[in-house]
Amino acid sequence: MQKQGKDYIVFPLDFSSLKQAKEYVKLLDGNVGMFKIGLELFIDQGPSIIQMVKQNSDAKIFLDLKLHDISATVQRAMGRVANLGVDLVTVHCSSSMAMLERAVAGGNGKTNVLGVTLLTDNDAATVEAAGFKDEFVKDTDLLVMHRAKMAYAAGCKGVVCSGKEVQQIKTVFGKKFLAVTPGIRPAWSLLENDDQKRVTTPGQAVALGSDLIVIGRPIRDANDPVRAAQNVIKEIEAALNLS
Known part of the structure; x- marks a missing residue:
């Protein structure tokens, strides 16, 4: 089946x-492919939030926990996550290869692991302040590719x-x-003082090869969230010549 916008x-x-979460799940069901559950909501509601999404939508579930701990702890946590029936979960690539490998092992083929390379509110100044080598400060893409290589090798x-x-990642991996x-x-929807430093439009992202695009505020804060989502769908399909 061909992937739709x-x-x-x-x-x-x-x-x-x-x-609020339930209202938007019901509202956007059929207009998005996946719902992402982040730290705030998961800490507040626990695993019950996953069941709520499943009960109100056929969309897939992305649990964005950005796990980062010692390898054994991450593996055990991933085992619990896998039993929740989510499709994707995030783990920071800023730790060791061993931690990434153990995260994949903990998923046990039930839940797939995504490695977080560099947060999108990070820029060269942030990388420099964190004490990274000059080569990574001068070209943050090098840091992203280094961490992507780790994620790929870890499975x-x-x-x-x-x-x-995206384009370079697809070419290499x-x-x-x-x-x-x-x-x-x-x-x-672009804002002058946006907290995201490394932004792209939906059309640009999918044309470059993005498989999934995370888009929140432009839909959430629109006067008509469903219409906003449908406008994004149209932009994606136009970029991919699917319309």
Whole structure:
């Protein structure tokens, strides 16, 4: 079955209450391919939030926990996550290869691991302040590719990266290695003081090879969230000549 425009869209449930999250799951069901559950909502609601999404939508589930701990702890945590029946979970690539490998082992083929390369609100100044080598400061793409290589070697399903790095990741690691892109902003929603530093539009991201695009505020804060999601779908399909 050919992938449709909506299948590229990951909508983050970045809400402080179950009520709000449920409203948007029901509202956007059929217009997004996946719902992302982040730390705030998961800490507040626990595994029950996953069941809520499953009860109200056929969309897939992305649990964005960005695990980062000693290898044994991460493996055990991933074992628990796998039993929840989610499709994707994030693990930081800023730790060791061993931790990534143990995360994949913990998923046990039930839940796929995505490696987080470099957060999209990070830029060269952030990398420099963290004490990285000059080569990574001068070209943050090198750091992203270094971490993507670790994720690939460890058996991760793919990585989270900005749209600007997608093309190189696909060239080096192949089409089956997922590229999940946050920091997505349609041209009609760009803000002067956006907290995302490395942004791309939906059309640009999928044209470059992104498999999934995480897009929240432009849909969530629109007067008509469903229409906003449908506009994103149209932009994606136009970029891929699917319309």
